[in-house]
Amino acid sequence: MNIPNTLTLLRIALIPVLLVMFYLPYSWARAAAAAIFALAALTDLLDGWLARRLNQTSDFGAFLDPVADKLMVSCALVVLVQADPRIAVAVAAAIIIGREIAVSALREYMAQLGVRSRVAVANIGKIKTSAQMVAICMLLYGKDYDSVVVYDAGYWLLMVAAVLTLWSMGIYLKAAWPDVRPGAPHQT
Numbered sequence: 001m002n003i004p005n006t007l008t009l010l011r012i013a014l015i016p017v018l019l020v021m022f023y024l025p026y027s028w029a030r031a032a033a034a035a036i037f038a039l040a041a042l043t044d045l046l047d048g049w050l051a052r053r054l055n056q057t058s059d060f061g062a063f064l065d066p067v068a069d070k071l072m073v074s075c076a077l078v079v080l081v082q083a084d085p086r087i088a089v090a091v092a093a094a095i096i097i098g099r100e101i102a103v104s105a106l107r108e109y110m111a112q113l114g115v116r117s118r119v120a121v122a123n124i125g126k127i128k129t130s131a132q133m134v135a136i137c138m139l140l141y142g143k144d145y146d147s148v149v150v151y152d153a154g155y156w157l158l159m160v161a162a163v164l165t166l167w168s169m170g171i172y173l174k175a176a177w178p179d180v181r182p183g184a185p186h187q188t
Contacts, residue, residue: 004051005061007043011068014040015075022079022140034141040072041133070100076136083142089155092162096132099169106176113179122171128164135161 014036021033047065051057077093138154178184 002051002056002058002061003054004047004056005058005064007047007050008061008064008068011040011043011047011072012064015072018072018140019075019079022083030140030142034137037072037076037133037140038137041137044069066104070104073097073100073132073136076140080136080139084139084155088159092158095162096165099165103169103172106172106180110176110179115179122168124164124168124171128161128168131157131164132161 018033018036018040021029021036023029024032044065047061051061074097077097081090081093135154135157138150139158141154142151144150
């Protein structure tokens with residue numbers, strides 16, 4: 001066990017705390033849920049940086065880090081859809097969660113073929129993740145702050161994140177297509 005892996009495990013442990021906070025009947029509960037999500041998002045940035053900086057990368061961390069990210073984002077999106085069941089929120093959440101499942105499966109398949117590097121994280125994926133994390137924080141917060149309409153801004157940023165999600169998935173699928181298309185040379 002090392003510091004980056006501990007941070008990743010902390011991110012997973014924060015999921016039930018986030019969910020409880022979101023549903024508590026107190027005026028500060030949604031702000032606390034947003035803060036917990038923001039903390040988790042920061043640990044995601046920090047654990048990868050520390051792993052490289054301290055030379056503490058591991059197979060366990062490489063496996064667990066994306067799982068922790070997907071669990072946290074998926075759980076947050078599910079409670080947000082429950083709280084705001086508009087079709088646009090549900091569709092955006094389904095796009096984001098579905099893309100995460102599809103790209104994870106694609107990366108696993110490409111790894112089996114020995115060409116995982118063809119679907120390495122692209123810059124558009126990083127932009128998508130940033131938009132998604134900020135949008136989720138704003139939506140979890142759920143109310144206005146001074147004159148800033150936080151929830152509405154988060155809603156529109158989630159829509160942008162959903163579009164970026166589809167765009168990034170298209171990039172990954174295009175890169176993988178020579179290896180996954182029917183009749184690819186390595187397929188039997």
